[in-house]
Amino acid sequence: MGFSLLPDRVIGSIFNLNVKALAEGGVRLLLADLDNTIVPYSVSEPTEQVFSWVNRLDQNGIRLFIISNNRSKTRIKQYCARLGVPYVDHAGKPGTRSFLRAMEQMHVSPRQTAVIGDQIFTDVLGAKRAGLFVILVRPIDLSHPLRALRYQMERPVIAAAKRKMNR
Template sequence: MAFPLTAHWAGRSIYDIDPAALARRGIRLLLADLDNTLVPYGVPEPTEQVREWTAALERHGVTLFVLSNNRHPERPGRFSKALGVPFIGHAGKPKTGSFYKAMEQMGRTAEETAIVGDQIFTDILGGRNAGVFTLLVEPIRLAGNPGRYLRYAVEWPFRALTKRRTKPL
């Protein structure tokens, strides 16, 4: 079994993820963390660039599904509704229950599912434990919370290892 704190793939941002490459891998459901993965913390609605990327996913048969640990259900709900995608808020990552619930809701298997996120100890660990393909991106913005800097420092060796092992999608 692979080490659960390394992702299968790493890139700078979601825009480094090629929707066609996901489709070629058989991925039909892309779970996505919200804050600092799709948009910075506090941005209430999708940007035009996120909308265009989501449309590109859809053109290749990949459904985006927001899987957020945000404890305020109105945040992921508002964002997802504006984007026209399903979501689970207060997901409890890295626990796997929300991963399985999303896959069941969308009629997809772990082999057809991937997750993209900016955090090793929630998104990647949870995805690995749920048996899905894991995609690690850099946090959009660390500013504003000293705890984020500390968490990022602790994650750094696992990020470096993932980047070293990453091959094109």
């Protein structure tokens, strides 16, 4: 089976997401990565800005669902409980199991679903394997050397995605 590493959209941050356009395109479920997409690693309290972002999704008929590879169960659980959104931790991206389970749980089709995340080889690859529309955001925090290195490795793919978007 063929699949792509190229995201369908590349944006700077979740707060730049065109929620209205997504809703008008029929999207009802947004499967979002947590770490470095919505919050920096180790943060366990949603900010006001994140709360209002989730409200904006809700007002446009889009349910947020967190799909995280993180294994520290208490933090993800606490964060998502505060935010009032369903989640899967230890998700095994780029495996597709968690994406499929979330769509089934929320009773939506792949065409009504979009994915948002910060990593090519987990978030984007997993989403494309599941046949989903995927938006890549710039990682929030690149100060960790290994994360910065990984981002450097992803840059050619991101550049290719941007060229494709502009065609």
